[in-house]
Amino acid sequence: MGDVMQNHPAATAARKSRTLRAQAAAGARIAQLLLGFACAFLFWYLTVDVWQLPRFANLPGPSEVFSEWFSPDPIYGLSFYTPDYYWHILHSLARVGVAFVLATLLGVPLGLLMGWSQRVREYVFPLFELLRPIPPLAWVPLAILMFHGTETPVIFLTFLAAFFATALNSMLGARSIDPSLIRAARCLGAGEWRLFSRIVVPGALPQVFSGLQISLGVAWFSLVAAEMVSGEYGLGYLINTGYSMATYPTIFIGMITLGVVGYLTSVVIRLIEHALLRWGNDEQGGRS
Amino acid sequence: MKRAAPTSIGHLKIEDAVKVYRSRNVETLAVDHCSLDIQPGEICMIVGPSGCGKTTLLNAVAGFHGLTSGRITLDGELLCGPGKPMAEPGPDRVVVFQNGALFPWMTVLDNVTFGPLSQKTMTTSEAREKARELLADAGLAGMEHRYPEQLSSGVRRRVEIARAMMNDPAVLLLDEPYRALDSLTRAMMHEALLEMHARRPVTILFITHDLEEAVFLGHRIVVMSARPCRPTLQMEIDIPHPRDYSITTSDAYRGYVESALDAVHLEAQKSFAANEAEARP
Numbered sequence: 281m282g283d284v285m286q287n288h289p290a291a292t293a294a295r296k297s298r299t300l301r302a303q304a305a306a307g308a309r310i311a312q313l314l315l316g317f318a319c320a321f322l323f324w325y326l327t328v329d330v331w332q333l334p335r336f337a338n339l340p341g342p343s344e345v346f347s348e349w350f351s352p353d354p355i356y357g358l359s360f361y362t363p364d365y366y367w368h369i370l371h372s373l374a375r376v377g378v379a380f381v382l383a384t385l386l387g388v389p390l391g392l393l394m395g396w397s398q399r400v401r402e403y404v405f406p407l408f409e410l411l412r413p414i415p416p417l418a419w420v421p422l423a424i425l426m427f428h429g430t431e432t433p434v435i436f437l438t439f440l441a442a443f444f445a446t447a448l449n450s451m452l453g454a455r456s457i458d459p460s461l462i463r464a465a466r467c468l469g470a471g472e473w474r475l476f477s478r479i480v481v482p483g484a485l486p487q488v489f490s491g492l493q494i495s496l497g498v499a500w501f502s503l504v505a506a507e508m509v510s511g512e513y514g515l516g517y518l519i520n521t522g523y524s525m526a527t528y529p530t531i532f533i534g535m536i537t538l539g540v541v542g543y544l545t546s547v548v549i550r551l552i553e554h555a556l557l558r559w560g561n562d563e564q565g566g567r568s
Numbered sequence: 569m570k571r572a573a574p575t576s577i578g579h580l581k582i583e584d585a586v587k588v589y590r591s592r593n594v595e596t597l598a599v600d601h602c603s604l605d606i607q608p609g610e611i612c613m614i615v616g617p618s619g620c621g622k623t624t625l626l627n628a629v630a631g632f633h634g635l636t637s638g639r640i641t642l643d644g645e646l647l648c649g650p651g652k653p654m655a656e657p658g659p660d661r662v663v664v665f666q667n668g669a670l671f672p673w674m675t676v677l678d679n680v681t682f683g684p685l686s687q688k689t690m691t692t693s694e695a696r697e698k699a700r701e702l703l704a705d706a707g708l709a710g711m712e713h714r715y716p717e718q719l720s721s722g723v724r725r726r727v728e729i730a731r732a733m734m735n736d737p738a739v740l741l742l743d744e745p746y747r748a749l750d751s752l753t754r755a756m757m758h759e760a761l762l763e764m765h766a767r768r769p770v771t772i773l774f775i776t777h778d779l780e781e782a783v784f785l786g787h788r789i790v791v792m793s794a795r796p797c798r799p800t801l802q803m804e805i806d807i808p809h810p811r812d813y814s815i816t817t818s819d820a821y822r823g824y825v826e827s828a829l830d831a832v833h834l835e836a837q838k839s840f841a842a843n844e845a846e847a848r849p
C-alpha cells in the first residue's frame with residue numbers, strides 16, 4: 281500500500297523534484313514581491329521627487345523619509361535611534377494585544393455556543409446583529425463616558441469590532457460542520473460535552489482562524505482611529521500629531537511602521553493556525 | 569438459510585413504519601407501512617428508485633429522526649414506536665455514511681478509538697490495542713498515525729467500517745457507502761466487507777443503487793417501491809458465503825442480477841410516471 285510506495289525509488293525521485301519545484305516557486309515569489317515593492321517606491325520617488333506633481337509636492341519623498349528614519353539625530357525627532365519610536369510601537373502593540381486577546385477569549389466561546397445551540401442563538405443573535413453594524417467610531421463618546429483614563433476607552437474601542445468579527449466567524453464555523461460528522465459522533469456514543477469539545481471546536485477551527493485574521497485587521501483599524509481621538513502615545517497618535525505639527529516624514533514613518541507591525545502580528549496568528557491545524561495542510565503525506 | 573455464522577444479537581424488526589415529512593403546507597409521504605424483519609447476522613440489501621425513502625427508513629433506525637407511526641425493535645427492545653417518538657443514536661447501530669464521516673482532525677487511531685472512549689467502555693490503552701488488532705485484520709496496519717486526508721478513499725471507507733466495528737454493534741447501517749468509489753476500488757471494498765462479516769457476522773442493513781453490489785453482498789435483496797417506500801419484492805440470494813469475485817461470472821449470479829434489474833426497472837418506471845402526473849396539474 282502507501283507505505284511500500286513511500287520508499288520506492290520513483291517515489292523518492294518524485295519527492296526530490298517536488299522539493300526543487302517548491303524552491304523554484306518560492307524564489308519566483310520573492311522576486312515578484314521585491315519587484316512590487318520596487319515599483320511602488322519608484323512611483324513614490326517619481327511623483328514626489330522627480331516630477332513634483334501638484335498635489336504631491338508637499339509630501340516628503342522616499343529619500344527624505346528614509347534618511348530621517350535611519351538618522352541618529354532626526355530633524356523631526358523620530359527615528360530608529362530614538363526611544364520614543366519604540367515607545368509608540370509598544371503602546372499600540374500592547375493595546376491591540378489586550379483587546380485582541382479579550383475579543384478572542386470572549387468571542388470564540390460565544391460564537392461557538394451560538395453556532396452549536398439554537399437556544400443560545402435565538403437569545404443572543406438578534407442583539408448581536410443590531411450592535412454589529414455600529415461602526416467603532418460611533419462608540420467613541422460612549423467609551424469616553426463609560427471608562428476612566430486614556431487607556432481603557434482606546435482598548436474598549438479596539439476590542440469591539442474585533443469581538444464581533446471573531447464571534448460571528450466562530451458561529452459560522454460551528455454551523456458549517458458537516459452534519460454527518462455530528463451524526464457519526466452521536467452514533468459512536470459521544471455525549472454533549474464530548475461532541476462540543478472534540479467535534480464542534482476542531483471542526484470550526486479553520487473558520488475561527490479566518491475570523492481571527494479579520495478580527496486582528498479591524499483591531500488595528502479601530503486602534504488607530506481611537507488613538508487619533510485620544511491618547512498620548514501610539515502609532516495612530518504619532519500619525520495624527522505628525523499631521524497637526526506638520527512633521528510630514530513622521531507620518532510616513534508611522535504609516536509604514538503600522539503596515540509592518542500589523543503584517544507581523546497577522547503572521548503570528550497564521551503560525552499558530554498552522555501549528556494547530558496540522559491535519560489540513562500536509563502535502564507530503566509521510567508523517568509517522 | 570445460509571448464514572455466515574450463527575449469532576444471537578442483531579435481530580432488527582421494522583413494523584408498519586410510516587414517515588410523513590411535513591414542511592409548511594406540503595406533506596410528503598416518504599415511507600408507507602413498511603415492514604422488514606432482518607435476522608441476526610443477515611446482510612440485507614435495500615434497493616429502490618432515487619428519492620423513494622430508503623435513507624428516511626435507515627435514519628429512523630439510526631435515531632436521526634422519528635417515525636410518524638409504526639415501531640422498530642432491536643432484539644426485542646423497542647427503539648422507536650408508541651410512546652417513544654424517536655430512537656436514540658447509539659453504538660449498537662452504527663452508520664457508515666455515503667460521503668464518509670471520519671473526523672479529519674483525528675488520526676486513524678483516534679478515529680477508531682473514538683467510540684469506546686466516548687462510551688467509557690475501555691481505557692485508552694485497551695481501546696488502542698483493540699483498534700490496532702481491528703486495523704491489522706482489515707489490512708490497515710501502519711496507517712494508525714495518518715490523517716484521513718492522507719488516505720485513499722478506499723482506505724478511508726475501510727477505516728470507517730473498523731471504527732464502527734470497534735463498538736461491537738448489533739447492526740451496521742450503510743447508506744450507499746461505496747457510491748463515490750471507482751468500480752475497481754468498490755470491488756475491493758466488497759470483498760473486504762465480506763471478509764469482515766465472516767470474522768464478525770454483524771447484521772447489516774445496506775442501501776444501494778448498484779444491483780450487482782446488492783447481489784454480490786446480500787443474503788437477501790429487498791426492492792422498494794417508488795415513493796412512498798415499501799418492499800415490493802424480496803429475493804433470497806442463494807449463493808453460499810464466503811463469496812469472492814469468481815461468482816460474478818456464474819449463471820446463478822447473472823440470473824439474480826437480471827431479475828433484480830427487472831423489478832427495479834418496473835419501480836423506476838412507476839416513479840417516473842408518478843412524477844409526470846405530479847408535474848401535470
Ligand SMILES: Nc1ncnc2c1ncn2[C@@H]1O[C@H](COP(=O)(O)OP(=O)(O)OP(=O)(O)O)[C@@H](O)[C@H]1O
Pocket residue numbers: 589590591596598616617618619620621622623624625795
Ligand atoms: N427533511 C425532509 N423534509 C421533507 N422532505 C424530505 C426530507 N428528507 C427527505 N425528503 C423527501 O422524502 C423522500 C425520500 O427521501 P430519501 O432521502 O429517504 O430517499 P432515498 O430513497 O434515500 O433517495 P436516494 O436514493 O436519492 O438517496 C424524497 O422525496 C425527499 O425529497
Ligand SMILES: [Mg+2]
Pocket residue numbers: 622623624743
Ligand atoms: Mg438516500
